[in-house]
Amino acid sequence: MNKAKQKRLEARGWRVGTTSDFLGLSEEETALVKMKLRLSHALRVRREAHGLSQVALAKRLQSSQSRVAKMEAADHTVSLDLLLRGLVALGGTPRDIARVLARKSGVAA
Amino acid sequence: MNKAKQKRLEARGWRVGTTSDFLGLSEEETALVKMKLRLSHALRVRREAHGLSQVALAKRLQSSQSRVAKMEAADHTVSLDLLLRGLVALGGTPRDIARVLARKSGVAA
């Protein structure tokens, strides 16, 4: 179980341990993981809202299906950069993306 | 003159050409550049607010002075990732950072 999955469970209300530092997550690491999870979740929600498959989004991004899958899984090999580019490719504006980052639960569209 | 500097001038009100696509910036590229500029500006503002030199911040980030300088210059060799890590290292929360992304002008603290 890696940190990302760990954090995702918690974000969905599982309250593993004391929410934050179950495994040695520094405060700064948790902030980054939190952002990553929000972005990756929003990516999936929006991709589906657009009726696109991972393959279709990958084409827009000049990337590959496997990478899109990893993006949505908040894989540790995926940068925040790439997630931001993904959201932008789905029509997200800076203001949109700001809302995603600020939101506690990844709401729709 | 690269795209970043181009965009920064414009953000400060220079209105180079027709603001946006003076050089062939796609809409998606401008969104990303916009975010980068807001983050880099916020980084400088906050670093100074904390009374830190670039060297001091670099130490916190386990990076180097030159890289911090490039971060604040929105250099093309700097990722959004690194900028986000920089802001987090200065105490920025996801919500804080969201405000930075949404803001038109990089306000303080």
Added chain:
DNA sequence: TGCAGCCATGTCATATATGACATATACTAA
């Protein structure tokens, strides 16, 4: 039974970002 579309996951060669270093400029104080 296929078979096709969609997604997950692992591997790998290469592209890109990064820290470190050198060096330059600007400003201040002695």
Added chain:
DNA sequence: TTAGTATATGTCATATATGACATGGCTGCA
């Protein structure tokens, strides 16, 4: 002047992220 501090900028070896590919699971449909 010289010295010290802060910042800017270019280069480079290496670390990391990326696209591509292979493969497997799952669902629905012929």
